[in-house]
Amino acid sequence: MDLPTQEQIRGALREVQDPEIGINIIDLGLVYEIDISTGRVHVKMTTTTPACPMHSYLSVASRQAIYERFPNITDIDIEVVWDPPWDPAKMSTAAKEQLGWGKEDH
Numbered sequence: 001m002d003l004p005t006q007e008q009i010r011g012a013l014r015e016v017q018d019p020e021i022g023i024n025i026i027d028l029g030l031v032y033e034i035d036i037s038t039g040r041v042h043v044k045m046t047t048t049t050p051a052c053p054m055h056s057y058l059s060v061a062s063r064q065a066i067y068e069r070f071p072n073i074t075d076i077d078i079e080v081v082w083d084p085p086w087d088p089a090k091m092s093t094a095a096k097e098q099l100g101w102g103k104e105d106h
Helices: 006-013 055-069 093-098
Strands: 031-037 040-045 075-080
Touching: 006 031, 006 040, 006 055, 040 055, 055 075
Parallel strands: 040 075
Antiparallel strands: 031 040
């Protein structure tokens, strides 16, 4: 079985939008780490705050996005962590622009 690359997994996760912000979790900087081994994908990610009510939704949506693109991967582990804490500096330039943040805002 050909394993997907980290970039391919990132591509799948770009389909997952934070429903409160409307920006994908990759551009928001919520995905910290992707580990791929034989038949298994482990994603370490966070939410914008530990109290975010969307953490369960984001975990399920992330798992589904990977499985839809790579149905041969049956072991998908989404680990939600809060250390290090997320901050807006982790966002891509595109995400900051989408939010209307100028250079002086970040």
